[in-house]
Amino acid sequence: MPAPAGSVIAAVRTALPPYRYAQEDLTEAIGDLCLPAGADRALLRRLHASAGVRTRHLTLPIERYATLGDFGRSNGTWLAAGLDLAEEALSGALKEAGLRPADVDLLVCTSVTGVAAPSLDARLAGRLGLRPDVKRLPLFGLGCVAGAAGLARVHDYLRGHPDDTAVLLAVELCSLTLQRCDDSRANLVAGALFGDGVAALVARGSATGGGGGGGPEAAGPSVVATRSHLYPDTERLLGWDIGAGGFRVVIDAGVPGIVRDHLGRNLRAFLAEQGLTTDDIGTWVCHPGGPRILSAVTEALALPGHALDSARNSLATVGNMSSVSVLHILRTLQDAPRPRPGTWGLLVAMGPGLCSELVLLRW
Template structure:
């Protein structure tokens, strides 16, 4: 019995700022002239124009977490201080997104939700956002809750796979899957190249999906889940890692990551598709996690994809940055909203610490009617505009 993604909804925190603003702010915070030049170069090459944050500290000298010291440098908040803001902001964002998801998808009543699967790697709280979703939305208190923790950018796939397995085991199951990350709370102001790269790429956001085995009515596009596959690139174990330090979570992100992914991706994806009786040429839509512009360039080149194949991924990177686990769901949502054909075979790919590669094969069914990308995103507090530096963005 197949499971279906009936709807995907996305949400971001209220604060938005431009890449130019972030670049200039970071140049002011790093100390070494070489680091300032590195900030200039790296931020120019990210492919990001705007990103969102749960904190407005980046425009203030007296922020809650990040405060400018008398010598012009920035303080380093403790992990506890960062996590306290995560607990508050994640709860608010999760509840808002859950309400939005159910409001946008009229197929299910809130009383029909049987499971909540919550994925995050940027904070910890118990009771956490999954608990508050049930209490504040008035879901049944018997709803089963599961947390997919600390997996990183690929966590959407284990969460969706878990939801599909629940639905296959129980045809009456209706699963709310949510990925929520507040990466900006773990900003590490340092002259080290890996810190500068992480600060230049990561941002905050959340995405949710409603999954069940109920056959969709076909009134709006949906995904039929065909299968999932996990794979490892052991040679990349030391090149991408994520651990907890005394002053936030520490990201190890080597410049070799795009090359490592590129040198392995064709064999890995080809083998995964072959198990489904598919070839590369039979994939109509590529929903690739935009971990960075260089990663997308490598995948496009190594898989021999046409120039427009990763346009959706590049658009999400441009408008939102790398939000870790929700990001690939933003891409999948974009394909639903812009669907022009009744059917398309979709291959979704994400990467994370390890290096871990997670893939999903989905069949996108139904063409969109009267929808537009970004519709219903809501008003945001455009912090970049306050200083005259915000570019137009998604």
């Protein structure tokens, strides 16, 4: 049987920007930003129609993106808007957990859509009233896997500090990385899939009782075990090329093939170490990388068609929000009907490296 859990998810809260658009209302506007005048838009329209996205939230009104100019202005918008949304998400998560900002011992902050020094976590400390001795860990470069990997590292910390409270904050304003006047397939795919959002997760060590002042009904699952895996010779399949224009997305068509070839074997071996199989998992929390990725995961694990419905629903309503997405899905699972006590869950994500992260949960 698995070892005793080292952490309990006490609360998760998502904050979304105010500008919400239907997918069909974004298609031509993104075409205006990315394609040369008079270019054929057939591929753009196919990508938007097949992305599995119905609505998305953007940091700015869509007409503002043409005026962003250089990377400095985009990054400045990321910093200002990201801080406001981060404050909203983190304040809400702490309140939901029945905790105060001064109760936070570790703040892990991840983003792959902007850069800042001092980092977001340092700038938030005074705004929120965190303790001057709060431990901070800013993360960059993990991309879509960072929600899962960040939760895993928070769990590692709490196993060694069972009296502590830790927060994972994910800030991903993906729309600000869209490259104007770039008609590459990767940029058009990103323009069809990604949305903006921020999520905050509060976790507590085993000696705290887990749920904080929010009571048992506010607490989420325990984290039981985690596993990281890097796939060799895949560094150029996913990530960013960073230049004068900012973050230029790299998305290779070979990523679903890596999922089909490798994820099933790694995941089954991880579960076997815990005395489990895929049949024991009652709740799947999978990063919604896109319809092809979700189909590859379903195929690799021989899952029933409905197993990844939470990921497909998240993709449809808010798009792919990079590291925020798996935390957003966890948030939706807190609403009725919640998983029954004793239900096993598995949180799965992949990101640049190419890598995967697995987090075993139990409600």
